[in-house]
Amino acid sequence: MIRLAISIGDPAGIGPEVVLKALADPAVAALRPVLVGSRSILSRTYAQLQPRSSQPIADPAKLRILDIPIDPLLERSIHWGVENAAAGATSFTWLDAALAATTAGRFAGVVTAPISKAAWHSAGHAFPGQTEVCAERAGVDRFGMAFVGRSPQTGWKLCALLATTHIPLHQVPVVLTPELLDHKLDLLITMLDRDLGITHPTIAIAGLNPHSGEGGQLGTEERDWLIPWLAQARDRYPNATLRGPIPPDTMWVTAGQAWFGPTMPAGLPDAYLALYHDQGLIPVKLMAFDRAVNTTIGLPFVRTSPDHGTAFDIAGQGLANPASMIEAIHWAIELTETRNQWRDRVVATYRE
Missing domain, CATH: 3.40.718.10 (Isopropylmalate Dehydrogenase)
Known part of the structure; x- marks a missing residue:
């Protein structure tokens, strides 16, 4: 036991x-x-x-x-x-x-x-x-705040990691760096393998700005460093499928469908990487307020x-x-x- x-x-x-x-x-x-x-x-x-x-x-x-x-x-x-x-x-x-x-x-x-x-x-x-x-x-000194939950309607398992946690919103673009996301992504992939038994994960990664910046019209972080970082991360983790940067307002649509059912969308990610606290926790708590669990990874x-x-x-x-x-x-x-x-x-x- x-x-x-x-x-x-x-x-x-x-x-x-x-x-x-x-x-x-x-x-x-x-x-x-x-x-x-x-x-x-x-x-x-x-x-x-x-x-x-x-x-x-x-x-x-x-x-x-x-x-x-x-x-x-x-x-x-x-x-x-x-x-x-x-x-x-x-x-x-x-x-x-x-x-x-x-x-x-x-x-x-x-x-x-x-x-x-x-x-x-x-x-x-x-x-x-x-x-x-x-x-x-x-x-x-390498750890992260993740959330897991199991849908009582469909049995689907939700897994989400926050890249940044309890900091003011105006600090998020400053704190977010390629080095930080390297660290968080490595933690997430390790956690999926070690704690959930997923060796070839698909991970959805959010953009920072509305519409993921829309080519620099609504913010430049995606264009300047997030998209190049993702290209390098795909080379480093050939066993993982990394999708992104996905517009934050649509990233959670299929997750909600999978949580509430009755049908299960095809091609669901195994995990979600949100770039800041409310970007991840508003959808998680809307879906799974009484079911989601905070787990410290690392x-x-x-x-x-x-x-x-x-x-x-x-x-x-x-x-x-x-x-x-x-x-x-x-x-x-x-x-x-x-x-x-x-x-x-x-x-x-x-x-x-």
Whole structure:
């Protein structure tokens, strides 16, 4: 059985709630993941939400927990829906403990419940997000933010990578370079092979400007460097089919058709490379808000996370939907299993 850790996220948000609701699902409970957090917080969540929860919720007394207690004074400062330094410090400690155990070999992968970046910063942890903490603790500097999801209508698998993530829009054309896209494309091709078992992928790559610049009339980045970069990338990766730069407003049309059905378009890409945050995540969340899963690629272990935030506005009300957390757990198992098969193939190749 694959050993999986789940850090329970910001205790003032919906993290502990969606984790306990996910573990009420028999298929998730059968995986026997270990929750990393405070037993007292989980017990309090269960006691207060179980009578009014909109869905079944697991009893922490029956779960496997790596208990990371918090100071009682600190715990009394944590209240549902209140973003503060106490909750930020607590969620950071739990994530750190989960990563330490994972990098030490105790777990094969980690699922992270949502945290508040502002609460982290108030607590003195100046990371942009959990992705960067995972990378630092793993000792890697080449990593990326990808999203995967499986359509409940058709079974089609969506995979999208963001070339840039949490930066202001006006910085995107400055940050985007051929070197950055080299790095991201290499990560994506490796991930498709190692974690999804796709050895000859087709990848759709977005343009930056409307209509992909329309020959320089609506922006020159495509003409000046993106199209020449793609030509070189096709030479470097002969086993991959690279399509692009595709106008961003049409790149996702067949993905939407594949997600919602009922017919499946021909010639679908295996993955999509979006050049900035909203170019990728608006279509992903429109298609798959409760199904998409964030996965950090480039790590020596699998990390997934639900594709939603702390939802402070509904925290403590029993209303949170665990669907994305359930998907994150199942995807962590699936990606780890595929990665293990990849390792077996590599070992077998070296032995021949």
